[in-house]
Amino acid sequence: MTKRNVIVLGAGLAGLGFARHYPGCRVFEADDTPGGHARSHSFAGVWFDRGAHICHSSDPEWLALLHAAAPLHVMTKSTVLNHKQGKWFAYPVQNHLFDLPPPEREAALRDFLAAQEKYRGREPANYEEWCRFQYGDYLLENFYRLYTAKYWHVPMAELATDWLGGRLLPSQVENIIAGANGPVAEQQAVFRTFRYPQSGGFFAMLARLADGVDVRLQKRAVKVAAREGRVSFADGTAESFDWLVATIPLPELVAMMPEAPSAVREAAAKLRALRQYCVNLVVNRPALSPAQWFYIYDPDVAVSRVSFPFALSGQASNQTAIQAEIFLPQNARPNEAQLRDQAIADLGRILRFAPDEVTAAEIRCYPLSYVVSDLARAPAVRLMRDWLRTQRIVTAGLFGEWHYVWSDRAYASGRNLAQTLLAAP
The missing domain is CATH 3.50.50.60 (FAD/NAD(P)-binding domain)
Incomplete structure (x- = not known):
């Protein structure tokens, strides 16, 4: 042809x-x-992407193209966190149950082990069943259902499982038991190691x-x-x-x-697809978090995911650049100024910075982002x-x-x- x-x-x-x-x-x-969706832009002297982007590929042709295009910051050990009700714990939650308060830890482990027996050999019909079969009722109801509601805006029983590959990993009993008994280094997450341009944002490479x-x-x-x-x-x-x-x-x-x-x-x-809002800001304080990014489970906080461009690029700075992502149904039309201001207020409470420490802030809307x-x-x-x-x-x-x-x-x-x-x- x-x-x-x-x-x-x-x-x-x-x-x-x-x-x-x-x-x-x-x-x-x-x-x-x-x-396309991989483009980056500069704001207040910082490069921001259209939501959190990293490269954790093992495709040889792809990696050769990227390394030829730009100097890359190669992270051999990422730090990814979760936040819920003022508490921090490592990602993914099921592998780090020791970070939870003892009653929650015990309930999560008990339900997880029960699920391994109860659902062994059963094929899930949807995402809700997949989480229940893999992780048990406690983690499903107290973590995965909360995050699904604010990110996907679709009931878990209506979601398929064909998008999970590499994002949510099947449970490994030994890892989860070990993570309930004490702190462990994360070995399972697919983006434990990744690459990102040293400057110019994701699209630079x-x-x-x-x-x-x-x-x-x-x-x-x-x-x-x-x-x-x-x-x-x-x-x-x-x-x-x-x-x-x-x-x-x-x-x-x-x-x-x-x-x-x-x-x-x-x-x-x-x-169906999601409408994405990115709140990009610069705070006049260095290293507000040890993470490259983190997830927020609280239903009363619109922000789902927060990333730190300087931490991704490895750039040293006496400021912290932050990108907060908010996902809404495609037909949503919120007041963007209010959405931006509330996101900044919520981040200030979570990361403990004052409003007058924010030196620049913007909100950008991407009407079509992730497909459902x-x-x-x-x-x-x-x-x-x-x-x-x-x-x-x-x-x-x-x-x-x-x-x-x-x-x-x-x-x-x-x-x-x-x-x-x-x-x-």
Whole structure:
């Protein structure tokens, strides 16, 4: 298929991964820079990402690309914490039960051991059952249900388990018992070791992915006429194609296609994603936390995850840069100033800094961030992608596959698709 006219919608990691492995294709990006969800920006002299991003990949090609692009800070032992009701404990909670007060520790261990007997050999039907079978009722009700409600905004029983790989690890009885009997070093978390650029934010190690790629910026697609093999753009131009590679959100793609049948449109309407707000601030005090990032379980605190850019990059500073992430349903429209101010107040209480120590603060909204892997997702996506392929349209990446993937996997999905198309007759 090397002589076919192939165009790509979206210059995120999947689109760039495809283009780097499919000679002669053209990439059309709606924004003024490539990078998609992996982009970074500078504020108050600090580089902030679109939410916490790190590289903990073992993909040799991916790591070679990153190391060639920028000097990296390599962390061989990360510090990740949890916070709940004024108390700190190590991540993941099930491996560090000794950090909990004795009554909670005993209840958590008792329920965990009971679950190992009660649910042995049973296959969970959803995320709620997965947590119950793995960790027991106490950890489910007092930790995982709380965090799921504020992060995903979907009942646990409606979530699938196909997004868990590498994020929540199956319980290891020996580790959990050891962590209940005393402090232990974390050995299981997949991001115990990671890489991050020494400067320039996460995208600094990805920016060169666009080198040598024919990327056309500020080209927002508005209509896809599959029968004619034609994409129209907001600037009035159009491009023809033999095959179209789409890494843009599946619901947006279907909405551009007048010929999409009702079943495909209904499937697109079932897909859910989160609206993300990042509160970025600088506090005029050094090292407010020993962690690179931490999670907040308290239901009355909107912030779910907090990261420290200087700790990720290894940069020395007499200030602390903080990013607080808030996730809401996609249709939420909060007062952003109030959301920012409340987040800063909550962080001040948790990290013990005063309002007048904040030297700069902003809030940024990303209307489409993480996709929700609920039970309706997989069959809906399968139906949509099967129909799209009959229209000579194939999809890749976080939004093209509508699947919660890390950066290296997003890039690899584009790369693998290119190899598949090149091998096709």
